[in-house]
Amino acid sequence: MIHSSQQKKSFTAQLWEIIGILLIVFLVRTFVFGLYQVPTGSMETTMLVGEGFFADKFSYLFSKPKRGDVISLNSPLFDYSSNKLVRLFQEYVWGPVNLTKRIIAGPGDTIEGRIEDGKPVIYLNNEKLDEPYLNKYPLIVVWKSEPRQLAKNIQEKAISLISQNQLSPADFENYFNRRMHDDLNNRSYDPAVPFEKQLFYRIDPALIYKDQNGEPRITYPGTLIEPKGDARASGEKNQWDRSDVFYVKLGANQYWLMGDNRLNSADSRVFGPVDGHLIHGKILFRIWSVDMTEDWLLLDLIKHPIDFWTRIRWSRFFQWIH
Helix, strand or coil: CCCHHHHHHHHHHHHHHHHHHHHHHHHHHHHCEEEEECCCCCCCCCCCCCEEEEEECCHHHCCCCCCCCEEEEECCCCCCCCCHHHHHHHHHCCCCCEEEEEEEECCCCEEEEEEECCEEEEEECCEECCCCCCCCCCEEEEECCCHHHHHHHHHHHHHHHHHCCCCCHHHHHHHHHHHHHHCEEEEECCCCCCHHHCCCCCCCHHHECECCCCCECEECCCCCCCCCCCCCCCCCCCECCCCCCEEEECCCCEEEEECCCHHHCCCHHHHCCEEHHHEEEEEEEEEEEECCCCCCHHHHHHHCCCHHHHCECHHHCCEECC
């Protein structure tokens, strides 16, 4: 017969074992490797939405990130706490979203975005960069859901908010337009291939966004994101304004990060140089590739047990990332 004291001791021992295992898992995931799933198209076509990747975190404990690395980082736009313990919790447990970008320049470099022959180009330390990794495909705008039903749902939600005094009637139009815009996606596609046989994303012709003339909104590679006002990179001071024209002299632990899909990436052109401590992993290897927007692979499989298998990109499984 097992005494209650022995049962209590056994339970306490098991509890400490579980805590120890969880601690080891946390330390390994925090400092050794990471698994990431791509939520946005900022790195197309190097990385597509719905793909899962393995990242090496261990190497960056002993060496600095290098130019050309595809990396994972904590968002520079997050409102980090000034309290060191709280910030530690934010950075390693719960807080900013993870972003994935490519390192274009590192500490001490001068990085400059210019316009040449009407197209954006980048100069690193006064030498023009060759960037073979850039997205070579045009972007087409598509709805995430059927637009008429979406408009109806948003309108009903807005009316409900107005009735609860949570939305001013004067703000209805802005609310409606913002919610509709949030449902739009830019997707890389090959114009030479039928929509049902696209290489990257399955595109439903009924969900293609049309302008006032009934034409799809398509943006082609090399399209310039114009500077704001008369701003130009003069080389006199650090300057960036979300456009393809910028000039920055990087500090001792600063990096300039950009997405391979320049026309659909919020990167250093938006948030400027990034402190190296926010970078926490080098993306090395693509594990899986599924055309999906769910946060979890298993969740998508459970919700769409048949359709899931039709959206697998088998040719993009198990590949090194460069």
